[in-house]
Amino acid sequence: MAGSEVAGGPAPACVLGIDLGTTSVKAALLVRGKQGQVVAESCSRETQAHTSSLEAGPQGMEQNVQKIIKALNECLAALPQQQLQRVSHIGISGQMHGIVFWKKDKGCKWTECDTGSTFEPEEVSHLITWQDGRCSPTFLSSLPLPQSHISLATGFGCATVYWYLKKSPDFLKSYDAAGTIHDYVVAMLCDLKKPLMSVQNAASWGYFNCRSKSWNTDILKKSGFPVHLLPEVGDPGSIAGKTICAWHGIPKGTKVGIALGDFQCSVYFCLTERTDAVLNISTSAQLTVSMPPGFQPPETLDPSSAVTYFPYFDGDYLAVAASLNGGNVLATFVDMVARWTEELGLQVEKSAIYTKIIEAALAHNNSKLSIHPTIFGERHVPGQLASVTNIAVSDLTLGHVTRALCHGIVENLCSMLPVQHLMEMGVRRILGSGSALARNEVLRQEVARIFPFPVVYGKDVDAAVGAAMVMFHRK
């Protein structure tokens, strides 16, 4: 879709796209060119936001919102002022499922900076992310049955709220608003009195009926769920509000789109044909195919299915195998190598470890070592963790292990939405996206080896560009 003409009147001259990912924040400036929109500038910053959970202990997976916003501010400060001053629309996407709580009238503090104004979080909780593991299968099965075609899982916003309600109710009393991290940013930029959420993100929280586009309010109310914390819901592509300050030089009054799901934006960035499947590997990994227009997901739940149907745009759906084990498996491996090295009295930068292990694996493309890499479990089989088999003495090098890990990540994703199934759906090409793929030649080799389709790659700021494109294409 990149480079295509804009339907329905003149397109904006300059759009800012932002993606608040699990590992990094990305920003991209799209400008109108002769043949459609082009990426003029882009920028990415790791958030380093991981933080421990006071309430949930080691099962918790939380991020410090101050650090996420700091990375966002750094990204914007790195973009050229001249272009930012021309921005008329902002599109924002981010990591789905997660939840952040804040106090409506104290969500942030605006301050002057060199280039206008910027905001910092004020009375805001940690972000409890999609990787959070505090809701055990037993806990989840004690909750009311949702009226939704998407099975509830740990890390889903509504499950997290139930957890606080039952284990730490005082926590909830400190806040009167909630949203995903990207809903929070939209609410702060536009000073929304009630947070607004797209159906894409609402579906990712659980207890949301995609057909009626409404929360399961009756079911939730009956069990004492604090329904006042549920955002209002709107259509992806709609405008949530206008900026209340000249944010990093972007004019006050700039239109801000309702926040979107990151994987839908990655798909929007690259999907052109119904015969394409999109393979995204960032912190997590997804393999996605678009469903025909008019498709409606089955009303009955199948918790053992690895494929879920997620709302896309204009009432369409994506069939997605969403793996919890993507680039984060490699990041954990790199982390482990760094710690072992440190324990042995040496210090090596993580970026140097990535370079070395990728180089080493490129030299070994015939390892028999087999790694099933699901260290984070999968939503449809949470208890099935990682395993290593076929360990031969000759295959114990860093190169063999890295190769086997990369193979295992792609193979695991492929087992969730098998090649045969893709063929039956008419898939003829794979579009690769996400920076874990863009930066890792071994992963790309394994994709080529496992999928019997041609593979085409994008760049590593895909979701940010996709979010901006949605604003470009608004009718």
Ligand SMILES: Nc1ncnc2c1ncn2[C@@H]1O[C@H](COP(=O)(O)OP(=O)(O)O)[C@@H](O)[C@H]1O
């Ligand atoms: N120096 C590097 N070389 C190759 N891959 C890297 C490097 N640093 C991080 N990665 C991979 O990129 C992943 C994070 O990608 P990113 O696009 O930042 O994620 P997200 O969109 O989820 O924020 C990590 O989990 C890791 O697998």
Ligand SMILES: O=C(CO)[C@@H](O)[C@H](O)[C@H](O)[C@H](O)COP(=O)(O)O
């Ligand atoms: O779980 C799903 C969809 O169900 C995920 O794919 C979803 O897109 C989440 O946003 C991601 O897990 C987080 O995205 P990323 O930071 O790994 O890019």
